[in-house]
Amino acid sequence: MKTFIGPRLRRLRSEANETQAQMARTLGISTSYVNMLEKNERSVSVAVLLRLFDAYGVDWREIADEDDAATLTSLRAAFQDPLFSEHSPDLPQLRALMSHAPDIAQNFLQLHGAYRAATEKLLVLSNASESDLTILRASPEAVVHDFFRNNKNHFPELEAAALEFWNGQRVENDDQYAALKQRLEEHLGLKTRVVPVADMPGTLRELDEGRREVRLSEGLDHPNRVFQLVHIIGLLERRDVIQSILSRLKSDDPQGLNRCRVELANYFAAAVLMPYEGFLAEALKCKYDFAHLSLRFGVSFEQACHRATTLQREGAEGVPFFFLRIDKAGNVTKRFNSTGFQLAEYGGACPRLDLHTSFRSPGTIMPQLVEMPDGGRFFVFSRTVNRPRYTRHTQDKRLVVAMGCSIEHLQAIGYAEGIGKSDASVTKVGINCRICPRANCDQRAHNAMILNQPVDVRRRGATRYST
Structure with a gap:
């Protein structure tokens, strides 16, 4: 397999404050070869990689790693944004971007992250006073979510x-x-x-x-x-x-x-x-029956669900899940994600998700197949969990925990047994109303802040925001 290291080599030479001729002398190769390596016109040999390690103290495996899984996953997730629905690059193009222009890839991810955060912050700004403008900083919850996701929820x-x-x-x-x-x-x-x-x-x-x-x-x-x-x-x-x-x-x-x-x-x-190997083995055996797992390991249902999102050890991965917890008002109180599913930080979850229905059926698993605006399909199941009640005067503190995974993992999930993959059984959902591009959704509660449609004064749709 050919290995191209152009941008990484150029960055290394810049950090060493050397010219191409100086690096060529250090590595025992010609200046023109260094030039071609930096332009990705030639692949690098193992011998040259080893000399890089000896001369510059750099792990050649890091330099040669052209398949940064975390960056690739982040790029694929970012390009699932509806903004790119007509011009989303395919996997070879993304790999080429990472290989030939890794700095541009990282800058794009940073820019898209800032755009996503700013969009969600706008959901709150519409009702904010001047004293509330501190929300423009990333919330502690967003910091935690992004850090865990960048580490694939695994440490x-x-x-x-x-x-x-x-x-x-x-x-x-x-x-x-x-x-x-x-x-x-x-x-x-x-x-x-x-x-x-x-x-x-x-x-x-x-x-x-x-x-x-x-x-x-x-x-x-x-x-x-x-x-x-x-x-x-x-x-x-x-x-x-x-x-x-x-x-x-x-x-x-x-x-x-x-x-x-x-x-x-x-x-x-x-x-x-919930030790990694034992928990993963039991989860696979019982097809992720979280009631069973909570009993087997002496933990709560919510703790067992949360643990399942962390089973991402290379070579011993479990099903990649997202974890979402909401209260009765629809506020997202906890979220962790090792999938391409986009979880809202503000504004509540999509009303078309059956996790809201779970409040009407306490303790019952609510399974659902959903499709995001980008076409990605996921299996989601939810159930209520209870918070401690101290006295007869304590208000009900019931919450809903939802777990979801890509439909390619349906066979591994017991809760999905009997659920078909036909279009008729799939519910079209969004992140939340203010940033969802589904203009004619009969559950829309707010006009979309992006990709919104002009109001037609001659027509009344299923909601006041329908076109």
């Missing part, structure tokens, strides 16, 4: 740390809570105490390092008490690992960094309680 360092957690010992689900309390006290000098709701109103878990105490609300059920203790241990014992990962996050916003720190500790806790 090998945390997986390795989780694998070492029990020191090769098997601890049964029933024994984990006691073992964790003991570990906190013996290793970290922290006592664990369950306190009445009245003593810690509005708080589920609190680390008081002054009193050397972890306090858990009695409103937490057993799986969540266990999860919270592993979360605390992760924050304290694996502080260096988490900080190392955070150093890759290009942000100086303390809110974004702390939100990401919390989610990385949650990731660690999930990896401890």
Whole structure:
């Protein structure tokens, strides 16, 4: 296979502050050969790659890597935007862009990301006062979402740390809570105490390092008490690992960094309680029956769903899922994504998604085939989950968790059994009304902010926004 490294070689030479002639002398090749390599008119030999490594201290495998999977995935997702529906490049063109102009590819992704963020921020700006203009900064939730997605929702360092957690010992689900309390006290000098709701109103878990105490609300059920203790241990014992990962996050916003720190500790806790290989094997065996998985691993339904989105280890991947959680008002309260499905940060989810219907059928799985405006089709299933209720006066805190994957994975999902792929069974959905280009949708609640259609005063469609 021919390997072209033009832009990477040119960047390396520029960083070394050398001319083509100087690099040619260093590598023992002709100046014209360096020139042709930089223009991608010639492929590079293994011998020259090895000399690059020796002379410049660069890993030749990095320089030769023309198939950056993360960048390619991001490019393919970006070009699924309806803006490019008529001129979307194919896979060979995207590979050529990455090979011949990687800087342009990265700049395009940065520009498209800024456009997407600005579009979603406009959803809020229409009702914002001058004091609300701070929303123009990326929200902490957006920082976390984008960082996790850029890492394919998978962090090998945390997986390795989780694998070492029990020191090769098997601890049964029933024994984990006691073992964790003991570990906190013996290793970290922290006592664990369950306190009445009245003593810690509005708080589920609190680390008081002054009193050397972890306090858990009695409103937490057993799986969540266990999860919270592993979360605390992760924050304290694996502080260096988490900080190392955070150093890759290009942000100086303390809110974004702390939100990401919390989610990385949650990731660690999930990896401890649902070990990668065992969880993946059981998920494949039961065809992603999350009720079964939650019982088998002693976790909540939501925790099992979230864990499934992280199974992206190279060579041992699970089904790539997106994870979406909404409240009764349609607000997106949590989102993680390892697919090409676009999740809205603002403005609620599409009303045509059956996840809204889940509130009318608590505890029931609601399966649905959907098609995005770009033509991508996904299988989505949703179910309600409950938040702790402390007293008879506490308002219902039911949420809906939705999971989705590309329809190419239908055979792996038990919830999809009996669902056909015909056009008649597919629901056309969007991200949300304000940025959805489906002009004649009978569920449209707002005029689209982009690609919108002129109003015809002589005609009334299914909604006031229909053409």
